[in-house]
Amino acid sequence: MPRTPGQTGAAVQSPRVPAPASAPETFRPTVPAEQWGDWRWHMRRRVTTVEKARQWIHLTPAEEEAIAGTAGKYRWSVTPYYASLMDPDDPLCPVRRQAVPALGELAEYTGAEVDPVGDMFYRKTNRVVHKYPDRVIMLITEACPVYCRHCTRKFHTTDVDGTYFRENEGSSYDEDLRYIAAHPEIRDVLLTGGDPLSYQDGRLETIISGLRAIPSVEIIRIGSRFPVLLPQRITDEFCAMLARYHPVWLNTHFNHPKEITAEAAAAVDRLLRHGVPVGNQTVLLRGINDDVETMRELMRALLRIRVRPYYLYHCDNVTGVSHFMTSVEKGWEIMEGLQGHITGFAVPQYVLTTRIGKIPIARPYFTETPAGLRLRNYRGEEMAVDDTVCPIREEAGPR
Template structure:
């Protein structure tokens, strides 16, 4: 692309260079894309959270298409500031379920750690838009020690999800230190990382990083990809490096109006993910977070998509469709209705993926 034609390959492939040269203003963006009036309005508006786009992700944008699924996710629109019914600042009530700063304990045997407020780029529908993007904030050693102390004192916790912000924006040494501290807690069975870095900043997934990560198995990573156009050759290399390091990969998507709310886009996405050794894990209903009203779809739309994936593609390629319950109730799986009738003669009527009724005969003793 003309804007970066003089950038050396060495710089372009350097993840720190990418972070240093992120775009966040009208002046940055109008050099290479035709900004719409509403995009200009959104960029001028006072934001409730930060705008930052890596050069790598920016060059994937269609410069003339205002509905480009890449730019729709990261360039704010004026309508972002419009309130909507049900809108909440902390729609998942994470702060109410945070016994120590940066730790959310919602489920009995697992916790979420917020280890940084920083991301490589910022999704405009972000659930934690109230927290992320503040460059004056960072996780202090005291806050980390409070999190670790809580984990040590709660032996029922067997699973830790490291989140943020994006934990893969931390340095190799910082990640190594964090993972080493967690691995020293005997009752922690698995560690998970949630990250959009492989999509926004695939240059970050270096052989050196993967060598560090592979020391801490069982370690799982869920990436966040919403559209097949995001799965470039650079992303494929990053995912291959992680998978080759023995890290099981999953994907969490958000259902976004006008971006991926069609059966065909979702089918292309899950097929490409599986090809790259990433299992589609969750398809999230968009949360009731401020700024995300124009991204929201009906739940019926999500069910339509799942109904047209189940049976029509590999089972490994069909994600669970979930609503993260407002108010902190946790994830609720929403699935097409397949149990049609329970009969008194121990027969159950089920619906196949083609919509045909079938009868299953249950054992008479009920077991």
């Protein structure tokens, strides 16, 4: 049955909704269901030119100027699936703004860096970044299905001449695995990139099996935006492969409720049915999700598809990304609008990523006083708790 992309909605909705009658015939091309369900088809047909983009959206002059201006500097590609979620007429569409280059990427901002989180500073081998005592990341690839315009590794993944790799990404993994095996304090390895799922299952299994052969590695995690950008990639075969190497966890990256579609929900369900827990790391982005109602709906929608909100990242001051930054005050406003207003485990931890690690920066709900604690709830109501009722510090000897 032919499939017309472009729909969003709850997981119970049919993925075969016709394109709006007002859309020009050149928009949302009808694609056979067999092709639309094949992630390799989407990867081969990614939008990489103005001409291809015009099949999906009415490009504005500013967008066309930005595409030309970022050519040779920042890579650009959009999967047909993700392109189908873009509003063809609204340049402020939250999906479109994450996928189509903008002139803000070419502006200069004070303090912007290509590596504000210190990946290159903590790199120990070609791929291993050892920043925390008991865990490391492995930079698997520079490739992504969609080059998110807000990427914190924009230099590594989208600067044509830039990379965090010391050697080619296709070089041997032996040095990386030896480093991890030689440091038994490392119990948790996160595969990231780029997007590791850009690789075929066989190549990924070689990496994962190599890690699972190291006795001290307890947890393998994968950071991937494929459930958002191309959920067809999350096949039963892929999930079954992961299940052979448990415990395996996957963290993904939904930023707006519009991204939570029937296909995304089905991809998450496949992972969960194979025992792979799914968490979400949202980035606070100006003009995309920097208001309380949008963030509340996103967190509720994540719970509906059984994805646990994990982090709300303050957008890093990354070269080519700074135009997405909000103030920390805006982040506090949003966190205050979540705490107490939605289910507790739907509230992510608000963090700022720095060279010294991820720093929680949510405003505290208590202050210390000479008499004890002064507490504040989500309504702004306050109460005092005496030190004799809730001691703040341990006393020497028995009480």
